[in-house]
Amino acid sequence: MNTLITNIGQLVTPRGRGALAGRGMSAIEVEERVEILISGPRIASIGRGHLRDGIDAIIDADGGVVLPGLVDPHTHALFPPGVRDDGPFVETIVEKRLRRGVDRALKTGTTTIEVKCSRGGEPEEEVSLLRRIERLKRSVPIRLVTTFLGALGRCGRCPREERVSSLIREVITAIRGLRLAEFCDVACGEGAYTEGETRTILRAARGAGLRAKIHAGEGERAVGSLGAELEVTTVDHLSSPTDRDIEGMRRTGVVPVLLPGAAFFRDRPYPDARRLIDSGLPIALGSDCGLAGYGVGSMWSVISIARLRLGMSLEEGISAVTLNGAAAVDLAGEIGSIEPGKLADLVILDIDDYREIGDLIGVSPVKKVLLEGSEAELG
The missing domain is CATH 3.20.20.140 (Metal-dependent hydrolases)
Structure with missing residues (x-):
């Protein structure tokens, strides 16, 4: 199954297949107005202007922030x-x-x-x-x-x-x-x-x-x-x-x-x-x-x-x-960042800017969750 996440306000992620150390922990990448193409359980590509041919499902992020699960x-x-x-x-x-x-x-x-x-x-x-x-x-x-x-x-x-x-x-x-x-x-x-x-x-x-x-x-x-x-x-x-x-x-x-x-x-x-x-x-x-x-x-x-x-x-x-x-659970090669080839564990947040996350105590900004490319039922 091919899924396309569109209308992403900010895609926010670290990158790599191992732990970030020291100053590298601040190396968060922020991309605006991009799309994520998911093929099966994994991220296929990240970019703009993906063709809709062959897409089975489209998830609208509604301008929100997307982070790794x-x-x-x-x-x-x-x-x-x-x-x-x-x-x-x-x-x-x-x-x-x-x-x-x-x-x-x-x-x-x-x-x-x-x-x-x-x-x-x-x-x-x-x-x-x-x-x-x-x-x-x-x-x-x-x-x-x-x-x-x-x-x-x-x-x-x-x-x-x-x-x-x-x-x-x-x-x-x-x-x-x-x-x-x-x-x-x-x-x-x-x-x-x-x-x-x-x-x-x-x-x-x-x-x-x-x-x-x-x-x-x-x-x-x-x-x-x-x-x-x-x-x-x-x-x-x-x-x-x-x-x-x-x-x-x-x-x-x-x-x-x-x-x-x-x-x-x-x-x-x-x-x-x-x-x-x-x-x-x-x-x-x-x-x-x-x-x-x-x-x-x-x-x-x-x-x-x-x-x-x-x-x-x-x-x-x-x-x-x-x-x-x-x-910390020996899975950095599979999850923890939004990169092609990794499992599509993603969270879509109902906020406009990732910097709002810093003030969230007792509040969850989560709008949607994807586990290995499938949208989870949040009840």
Whole structure:
């Protein structure tokens, strides 16, 4: 199917197939009065005066702004407070709430979400939650990337050394056999796993075909350097990296994922994004929201908080939730920018100028969303 998006007021996008770092994060391209031709799921061309012959559908952007679909590289599939996994009734409640969270994200222009899954309990509970996310992936239009977060510091009913062994022997082995996740994330720091335990878990995960991430815990020390040593894709929740951390991450291409909404809700210091960007690092922004119903539910709010509290420019914020967000889930070659050959994940906004995005807290400008070239039903 060939689809043509016409009457675009501004096409706003970063460019490339990898994360933009340092000053490159400001390199947003703005084209006015152009059209986008989509063939099947991918962008075929961008320009003016496309012939209408062979076009199956025309979408009128009505002079609005078109951006790449937003990427949220840090959410959690948490059970609602007080809910235990003890039967089909609870299973239905949890899956409905997760589905509502995904629907909310789609309506605000997020087309790809990384979902961190952890019960912090027994191995069978971890696998059960991962199975639910796998079922959800098959039944929603949005793209879900599953991460097993096997380290929140609660070691179930077994001693912590047994917990590490159990994660590797039972959970990671099951993930490999059932293909239940793309990434393994380990919380490293006070109240979570030590550096040595983190190495052990992530090396085992790598051996099982999973890509690696690190979740910086309270009192984290040298987590950035550990991430560089293990060549992880991202270090999330990074708050106070050393110069050695920064140099190591820059050298190995680690993407720090910053969560301004987490600092906002928990009344904690905001991460020093300016220092990281000025040091030449690529930054991605995540919501840290729980899909079952808490936190910052809109990436537009995340951009605004980053601009107001992290010292980031609007252009840097846009890069951080599009191309760099895609890089944080290893998908920058497929999504995150509007370029021929990439998947046509697009959002059409009901605004005249992209600079209006910087002031959107609690408001969504989204008019239409396309996922792989098909217009999504927003309800």
